[in-house]
Amino acid sequence: MLNILQALYLWEHSKEINSIKEKAAEHFVISAKLDPHNPNAFRYLGDYYSQVSLDSTRALKCYQRALSLLPNDSYIGESICDLLDKEGKESLEIAVCREASEKSPRAFWAFRRLGYLQVYQKKYSEAVQNLQHAIRGYPTSADLWEALGLAYQQLGMLTAAIKSYGRAIELEDSRVFALIESGNIFLMLGSFSKGVEQFQDALRISPQNVAAHYGLASGLLSLSKECINSGAFKWGSSLLEEASETAMASTTLTGNISSLWKLHGDIQLTYAKSYSWMDEKQGLQDDELAFTNSILTWQKTCFSAAVLASRSYQRALHLAPWQANIYIDIGIAVDAMCSLKEKEINNLYALQLPEKMTLGGLFLEGYNDEFWVALGCLSLDAALKQHALIRSLQLDVSLASAWAYLGKLYKKEGDKRLAQEAFDRARSIDPSLALPWAGMSADSYTREIKVDEAYECCLRAVQIMPIADYQIGLANLALLSGNLTSSQVFGAVRQALQRAPHYPESYNLNGLVYEARHEYLTASVFYRLARCAICASEKGSNSRLRDISVNLSRSLCKAGNAVDAIVECENLKKEGLLDSKGLQIYAFSLWQLGKNELVLSAVRTLASSVLSLEKTSVPGCISFICRLLYYISGKESAIKSIMKMPKDLFQSSKVSFVLSAIHALDQRNQLDSVVSSSRCFVVSPAEITGMHILIALGKLVKHGSENCLAIQNGVNHLRKTLHMYPNSGLIRNLLIYLLLCNREWNSIHLATRCLVVCDSDYQKEEDFRSPIEILGAAAVACYSGGNHSDKLSLPTCRGQCLSGHEAIQRLQKWLRQEPWNKSARYLLILNYLQKAREQRFPRHLCILLERLTSVALSDQFHSKRDQYQKFHYHIGWIGLKYMESQYKLQSVSPGIELNFEECSKEIRYSWHMWMAVFDMVKGLIAISSQDYLQAEEFLSQSCSFASDESCLFLCHGAICIELAKLQCDSHFLSLALKSLKKAKGTSPAPLPFVSLLLAQVEGSFGSETKWENNLQLEWFEILFPVN
Amino acid sequence: MKLAWLRTQDGAHGDSVWTTTWVPGNEESPALLLTGSLDETVKLWNPEDLSLIRTNSGHCLGVVSVAAHPSGRIAASASIDSFVRVFDVQSNNTIATLEASPSEVWQLKFNPQGTVLAVAGGGSASVKLWNTSEWKLVGTLSIPRPEGVKHSEKSGTKKFVLSVAWSPDGRQLACGSMDGTISVFDVARSKFLHHLEGHCMPVRSLVYSPIDSRVLVSASDDGHVNMYDVEGKTLFVSMSGHSSWVLSVDVSPDGAAIATGSSDKTVRLWDPKMRAAVQSMTNHTDQVWGVMFRPPGGPGVRTVQLASVSDDKSISLYEYS
Known part of the structure; x- marks a missing residue:
């Protein structure tokens, strides 16, 4: 014992003097001999042999002895392992660690060492166990967590790897390796933004790290592709710009990494294919030059990005010419260049270049099916295309893209049956591929599917891949299937514009979509742009130009700009391109300007051309002529003209409606036979009910006197019709409306009973009155009607007791759904007012009424639009004033009188009455x-x-x-x-x-x-x- | 033994300059410098003041190699799309266009006698020989497939031939491959002789010593410059010093010095006797793709010049003494 203490003292104080250490070692030897179970003696001896006398065999022996006594001691264990490591005895090292770890579960150092070694030897699954165990001993060792992460990553347990790396980063935030690897895993898992964050962190710590640069750039590329696939082109482009900068920064760090250049090429190619035209610049439609320039600039940007892509790919290839895929990439980039500058590249060799480069890739890797698909796309020769695609299918029969392109090829070749088959196969293999869906919608004729279905297919294609061609196709199908107002179509054509600004059709379709949305001015701007685009492309056929001009004049006319519309039509007329549609617009615009002589001459031209028209456009033309004649030369002359026309022109429901309407106004029934013969073309249920309504209204007019409509006649007719079509809400509503209009006030309770209010449908039908409005009105009518017929001053209607409460509820629902609807609010107020009256003005109802009224008033205060509203406006102020004084409520606005007088200046018709009423109210207040x-x-x-x-x-x-x-x-x-x-x-x-x-x-x-x-x-x- | 910087032409091309060669001088004109670039052009320069004599277009992709006929009258250029254009140096008239399968044309070299143009055949794992009288393919020197490896489709990429060199007597030809091996052929008998091993990464450039047909110098991506005894099939000097790939190598006309260009943006001069670099030129700002000594001969040239071209779009000239 003494020996060892002495030795320790000497050892500790020896510093670097070896002689003293030797002395200490002697003491250690003695103590070891005396006490062979003292690990310390052996440990220090080991230190002595390894550090001083450099006798590693002895050192090992001593350490091993010490370790067998103290297996948990990390110092001894590490010393042995370091010694073994120095000598390259890896297997011995592992054996030592294993032994220690088996001996004691607390020999954490052994587990750690073993874990590291196994990671090094790529025995990841064993490494994971040992590292996990070691972490129990050293829970805050970032190295261990990092190694564990690596092991998990190699085993493919990516989530676990991310967690381990995350722990390492938590413990030490400067772990670049962990940051980069977890970034890579995030990219692999598809959570690109998280990956990008990791790489950005890594770059902050180590700004020269090429792996981090590469990861960041590829993360941004993937992110931007996500954006672009969802249609956010501008966002995608900005991400790509950032990615390109990052990639370039890394190429300046090391210029000889092929994959970096390839990445840069990928980024630029994506940029070339997604850079969007800025359509925000207004006023382009007036300046053809500016428009052409802006498109040229766009094309130039795309082209130069494609050139950059091709150059970067070439650099990548120059660095690694054995990489087959880069040949394909160059082919694709060159193809993109050619497609952007079709006009300027007339060298046939340049056009064949993509094909040749693809062949280069195939020479190196002929077994790669995707290369064959690329050849199938890039080749110019149809036979070679087909061969390449079939070859790729031989290599992999379930390659959906090959089937899809094969379908496209067959379709181009005109073999519809094979095309259909190929598309169907592609779709069944991979339904998330856009092309087969687009193909399916494109050959809707041969498939005999309906336009709606084709539209759905194309919509799917557009949703999968926002490509301008698909989007334009979608808009065309929407035009046919009547889906132009859908916001999906709107979004699609707007996007199509960004990617195909040189294509006139995209403007034309934008115009059509805007027109369908009733934004005629914007629509006309687009039509003008479409015309500019045709002129710029220099190959616009006359028929395209005519169609667009007709569209333009129509939208101008709809926008109320008849003058410009006429100018457009006259331009067309000069060139002899004015067809029947144009002529109709021309006549209509002239009529709007009141130039009746010119209108009549136009109508005459139109009428003479009717017989040469297509069958489908005849009814529209005829009804247009009839209506114009009626408006210009009056009923009698219109009837005369109609009588003169050949009867077979009236064989359509459209014409029948116009004729019936004119007939309804004609007391002499001159058109009786014509109308009745044309009515047999009214077939669809909606048209039939419409016709019945027209007949009922006609009866109102015909049988009524000058000032009074024959409501009962109308009611009778409608009753009969309702019996035939009990489901028709339209007829029901009109019937009730007429019942309410009836001056005799005796059928109001009937009216409310007829009413069927369905919560769901009153928004869809564009009736002149919605059922709920009629219900509210009926409730009000009950009140006023009752007041009129009964001699008592404040009666309530007998018939409506039940519906009163219900009406208020319905009206509230309605107001909740359409808070902007003034008549809903008005009816609700009136209903509440009545309720208040019935209950003799309880205070809570008065407060409620006051609130409602003041809301309604403040609404109208902001939107003084028409007389109808002003009517409410006055009565509101008056009512408010009255209630305020009557019930001593807190004043809402002190200037009620001022307000009233202010607005009373704008009254034109009943000013006296209003002033009288207001004075009366003031008088009542004074009383x-x-x-x-x-x-x-x-x-x-x-x-x-x-x-x-x-x-x-x-x-x-x-x-x-x-x-x-x-x-x-x-x-x-x-x-x-x-x-x-x-x-x-x-x-x-x-x-x-x-x-x-x-x-x-x-x-x-x-x-x-x-x-x-x-x-x-x-x-x-x-x-x-x-x- | 040293290099002295003479002049640099910045922005000589619109993009990276990838290859250079000297067009030997003859009775009609002094030696000229020919460069090829990623910008799809080949340019001819007057070495006196590095002034541009002519720009040849006609390639659709980047130019990877240029070679000059020993007579100085004909030159050839090859682009990435494996399109070889043979043209008259004076008039730029196209003499022939040699089309090969894509990926099968890399380095070009005329034999010293000027009768054959050797083309490193890339993915075909061979060197193609074209005669210069009729521009016909006269031979293919294929690297034999390693024994035991069956005709698998991947072996082509392993032996991807990047570089080619003629021995001064024109009897032998060596080519460097992607896997780091160098193959030596007997041209007259069109026979594969043997491999030279030592590099572990692609050999992008190799050259015989002009004074000794036994000595072959090679440059590789592994950063080493190796000297082989071709007859003895042995590597006798391996020099390291570049911190990145060695892209190009040339031996001085006196056989005493080796110049290299590298991805580490330097041009180095090596003394094979000392087995070390003696000088490092750092005037380029990007990787140096080509170095070449001006061949001796021609009027009015007393010193030896070295040209280097780089990714930084510039050409530099040095005086070697």
Whole structure:
């Protein structure tokens, strides 16, 4: 024991003096002999032999002895292993570690060492176990976590690898290896943005790291491809620019890595294929030169990117000419260059270059099926294409892309059956491939599928791959299938524009889509651009130009710009390209400008051309002519012209509607036979109900007098029709509407009973009135109708008791769905008002009403648009004022009167009435505050505004009596007499209270007979009417 | 033994300059410098002031190799698409176009007698010989497939032939492959003689010593410059010093010095006797693809010049003494 202490002392204080160490070693030897179970002696001896006397055999022996005594000691273990490592005895090293690890589970050093060695020897699955065990001993060792991550990664356990690397990075954030490898794994797993983050972190730590640069650039490339595939071209381009910079930065670090150049080529090629034209520049349609230039600049950018791609691929190839895939890449890049500059490359050899380069790749790797597919795409010769594609299918029969391209080839060759077969195979192998879907939609004729189905197929192709050709095809199919308003089509054509700005059709389709969305001005801008594009491409045929010009004039005409539309048409006329469609637009625009003479001559030309038209466009043409004739020369002359026309022109539902409409207005029924013969072409249910409605409306007009429509006739017809078509909401709604319109007010409860409100459908149908609106109106009508028929002052309608509450609920739903809808809000207010009346104005309802009204008012305050709205506006202010005073609610806006006067200036028609009503309200307010003199003033003012409104006079009379009573002034009494008499005189129906009050006045003047007469009148006319 | 920088032509080409050769002087004109570049052109330069004499176009992809006939009247250029154009140096008239399968044309060299153009055949694992009188293919020197390896399709890429060199007497031809082996052929008998081993990465350039047909110098991506005794089939000197690939090598006309160009952006001069680099030129800013000594002869030249071309689009001239 003493020996060892002495030795330790000497050892520790020996510093670098070997003689003292030797002495210490002697002591260690002695102590080891004395106590062979003391590991320390052996340990220090081992140190001595390895460090001082450099006798590694002895050192090993000592260490081994020490280790067998103390297997957990990492110092001893590491020393042995280092010694063995130095001598290159790897297997011995492993044996030592294994032994120690088997001896003691706490010999973590052994597990660690073993783990590292096994990773080095690529025995990853064993390494994982040992490393995991070692981590229990050294949980904060970043090295261990990193090694574990590597082992997992090599075993393909990528998620586990990411976690391990993540732990290593957590422990030490400067772990470049872990960052790069986890970035690589993220890229492999497809989470590109996470990968990009890792590489960016790695670059921050080690800005010269080529692997990190490569990873970052390829991550950005993948990310941008994701963007581009989803159609976000600009985003993709900006990512590509960043990626290209990164790749270039790394090539300046090391220029001789082939894969870096290939990556740069990939980035540039993707850029060339995704760089989008900036269509935001407005005003291009006016300046043809600027437009052409902007397209040329776009083309140039794409072309130079393709050139850069080709150059980078060539560098990659120059560095590694044995890499077959780079030959293909060069071929693709050159092909992209050729496609961008078709006009300028007339050298046949340059055109054949892609094919030749692909062959180069195939010479090196003839067994690669994808190279054969590339040859099939890049070759110019159809036979070679077919051979290449079939060869690739021989190598791999389930190569979907080969089948797809084969289908395309066959389609081009005109072999529809084979094309269809090939596309079908490709689709069944890989449904996520865009081309077969596009192919399927393209040969919808041979497949005998409907346009809608073709549209769906093409939509799928576009969604998989946003390629301009597919997008243009989609828009064309949408035009045929009537899906132009769909936002998918909108997005597609907008994108098509970005990638094919040199293609006139893309502008034309954009115009059509905008036109379908009722944005005519934008549409006309696009048509103009389309024309520019045709002129720029210099091979636009006249028929394309004509179609676009016709489209342009139509959209101009729809936008209300008849002058420009006429200019366009006249230009066409000069060139002799004005066809029947153009002529229609021309005539219509002229009519809008009121140039009737010219219109008639145009119509005559149109009529003379009718017989030479295609069958499908005849009805449109005829109905257009009829309508124009009606508008310009009136009913009689139109009827005459129609009678002159050959009858076989009317064989269409379209024409039948126009004829029926004219017929409905004609009291003399001159068109009876024509109409009835044409009606047999009305076949579809929707058209039939439409025709019935037209007939019903016609009956209203025909059987009615000058000022009064024959509603009952219409109702009768509609009842019969409804019996035939009980499902038709349109007929039902019209029926109810007519019932409500009926002046007799007796069928309102019927109306509400007929009503079928279906929650789902009232948005779809573009009726003139939605059922819910009618319901609300009916509820209101019940109230006012009831008021009219009943002699009592505040009755409720008997028939609507049930529907009142329901109506309010429905209206609330409606308002919730269409918060912008003014009539919904209005009807709701009215319904609530009625409810409030029924319940004698409970306070909570009043508050509710006030809120609703003020919301409605503030809405309308911002959008003073038409008279109809202003109507609500006034009544709203008045109502608000009244309620405010009546119920002493907190004032919403102090300037109600000001507001009212402000807006009353804009009233044109019923200004007097409004002023009268407002004064009356002010008077009523004065009464309620018991300021009777003021009230009298307001009311007399009100009477002066509206001299034929009996109620106002009644009010005035009443207040005068009250004043006379209070002030005992006969002046007021005479005023009262005058007003009451006037009230009685002007009122069409006997008013309540008038006679009573009159009696009172007459009585005060002392005329007993008049008093009695008046009382009797009151008694018999109002309280107990004779009938 | 040293190099002295003479002049540099920056921006000599629109893109990386990949290859260079001297067109030997004759009675009509002094020696000229010919360069080929990624920008698809071949340019002819006057070495006196590095002024441009002519730009030859006609290639559709980058030019990977140029070679000059010993007479100085004819030259050939090859591009990545395996398109070889043989033209008259004076007039730039096309004499012949030799088309090979793509990936099967890399380095070009005329034999010292000027009767045969040897073309390193890339993926075909062979050297193609074209006679210069009729421009017909007269022979193919194929590297024999290693025994035991069956005709698998991948073996072609392993023996991808990148470089070719003629012995000064024109009897022997050596070619360097992607896997680092050098194959030696007897041209007259069209017979494969043997392999020379020692490199482990692609051999992009090799040259016989002009004074001794036994000595072959090679440059490889493994960063080494090796000297072989061709007859004895042995590697006798292996020199390291470049920190990256050695792309090009040439031996000085006196046989005493070796010049190399490398991916580490330097041009080095080596003394084979000392087995070390004696000088390193760092005027290029990107990898140096080609170095070549001006062949002796021609009027008015007393010193030996060295030309180097680089990815930095420039050409440099040095004086070797």
